Amino acid sequence: MDLFEYQGKQLFAQHGIPVPDGEPATTPEGARGAAERVGDRVVVKAQVQVGGRGKAGGIKLAESPSEAQARAEEILGMDIRGHLVRRVWVERASEIEREYYASVTFDRGAKRPLVMLSSRGGVDIEEVAANDPDALARLHVDPLTGFQPHQARWLAFHAGIHTEAMKGVVRVLGQLYDAFIELDAMLMEINPLILTTAGEVIALDAKVTVDNNAFYRHPRFAELREATTEDPQERMAEERGVTYVKLDGDVGILGNGAGLVMSTLDVVALAGGRPANFLDAGGGSKADDVVTALEVLLSDDKVKSLLVNIFGGITRCDEVAEGLLTALEELDTTLPIVVRLDGTNDEEGRRILAERAPPNVVVEATMLSAAERAVQLAKEAT
Ligand code: GDP
Ligand code: MN
Numbered sequence: 001m002d003l004f005e006y007q008g009k010q011l012f013a014q015h016g017i018p019v020p021d022g023e024p025a026t027t028p029e030g031a032r033g034a035a036e037r038v039g040d041r042v043v044v045k046a047q048v049q050v051g052g053r054g055k056a057g058g059i060k061l062a063e064s065p066s067e068a069q070a071r072a073e074e075i076l077g078m079d080i081r082g083h084l085v086r087r088v089w090v091e092r093a094s095e096i097e098r099e100y101y102a103s104v105t106f107d108r109g110a111k112r113p114l115v116m117l118s119s120r121g122g123v124d125i126e127e128v129a130a131n132d133p134d135a136l137a138r139l140h141v142d143p144l145t146g147f148q149p150h151q152a153r154w155l156a157f158h159a160g161i162h163t164e165a166m167k168g169v170v171r172v173l174g175q176l177y178d179a180f181i182e183l184d185a186m187l188m189e190i191n192p193l194i195l196t197t198a199g200e201v202i203a204l205d206a207k208v209t210v211d212n213n214a215f216y217r218h219p220r221f222a223e224l225r226e227a228t229t230e231d232p233q234e235r236m237a238e239e240r241g242v243t244y245v246k247l248d249g250d251v252g253i254l255g256n257g258a259g260l261v262m263s264t265l266d267v268v269a270l271a272g273g274r275p276a277n278f279l280d281a282g283g284g285s286k287a288d289d290v291v292t293a294l295e296v297l298l299s300d301d302k303v304k305s306l307l308v309n310i311f312g313g314i315t316r317c318d319e320v321a322e323g324l325l326t327a328l329e330e331l332d333t334t335l336p337i338v339v340r341l342d343g344t345n346d347e348e349g350r351r352i353l354a355e356r357a358p359p360n361v362v363v364e365a366t367m368l369s370a371a372e373r374a375v376q377l378a379k380e381a382t
Contacts, residue, residue: 001210004047006089007224008206015179017172018202022091031072034090035065041093044071048083056080061093094204098162099192101125102173104180112140115177117159122192147177168201184214233300240292242281249274250378252303254293256281256310264309267367273375276303290320291327298333304381305336307374309367312343321349325356336377338362340370
């Protein structure tokens with residue numbers, strides 16, 4: 001799960017990493033109130049999980065609470081590279097002397113955490129790595145001995161961190177590594193980590209990814225998740241325990257089993273269409289799961305046609321067919337739905353649909369023909 005900047009900063013603060021004082025707000029009035037409490041001069045920052053917010057106009061300086069309100073009014077509701085801004089983070093403005101880059105991530109190849117540090121922060125770090133690799137110091141950490149202070153000093157020296165920032169940067173690196181381990185994170189990135197004109201080292205941005213598989217060890221992550229799944233379909237899927245990823249096409253995809261869903265996406269692309277989502281109702285899914293999944297899909301108005309691709313193993317196709325009929329009755333939709341059933345009891349399943357399904361349901365025999373049909377129907381609908 002990727003966290004928002006404001007969530008990352010709150011976690012940083014709990015681990016002692018200095019961050020500017022700030023508050024989240026979801027309305028312009030809220031931003032004004034936050035600015036009144038935080039300090040007169042603030043930065044209003046769009047909370048979306050995509051980089052380059054500054055360039056996109058999602059980060060603005062405000063000299064007063066009323067100006068903070070006006071800037072928040074502009075930023076809330078903005079679309080930043082496909083991400084709707086539902087919240088801003090209002091924080092005390094910083095006077096920047098230097099911008100650095102610091103991160104801890106996993107190097108799966110080396111099977112170790114990797115700490116990276118650069119004196120060229122605030123910019124796209126991939127660019128630095130490509131054009132000026134020496135400016136990015138890298139160090140693998142033995143997870144058993146942990147990250148040692150001398151390693152932090154080595155990194156700071158090799159990254160060319162300025163003398164006056166040395167102590168602060170070394171301390172933050174240690175704290176960042178500790179937070180990374182304690183929170184079962186996959187990534188912790190600070191870009192920029194700044195040296196202020198007053199000589200303090202603070203994290204001005206925060207990018208944190210935590211491991212969903214470790215949720216059971218961190219009950220408080222449930223709260224963070226509340227805010228991260230604000231997309232209505234994603235939230236609905238989450239609540240109902242189906243795996244759902246939103247994509248930007250118009251052919252809704254529903255399959256049972258991640259492998260099957262992935263190949264369905266490929267086949268839809270091959271047929272010239274664009275998948276609207278990735279929805280896996282689960283390998284051993286019962287008819288009920290299929291119905292639940294269908295509800296999630298039908299609540300997305302970008303979906304113009306639906307491709308239901310079920311391979312019956314433990315799941316019996318006749319049960320799925322019955323489930324589909326029940327769902328369609330309840331949901332009362334006219335959306336074109338193309339169904340391909342294969343595997344256990346597939347003939348029986350197809351017969352049930354042929355006899356009793358409403359006219360918007362089409363049964364196809366193969367995955368390719370089903371995909372072609374779904375793509376064609378989506379095109380006709382737009
Ligand atoms: P990103 O563009 O999405 O990565 O957002 P960041 O939080 O990294 O901010 C982008 C840039 O905005 C930073 O590199 C800074 O140069 C600038 N910025 C952000 N906050 C402040 C601030 O409080 N004061 C000043 N002077 N610049 C800021
Ligand atoms: Mn940044």
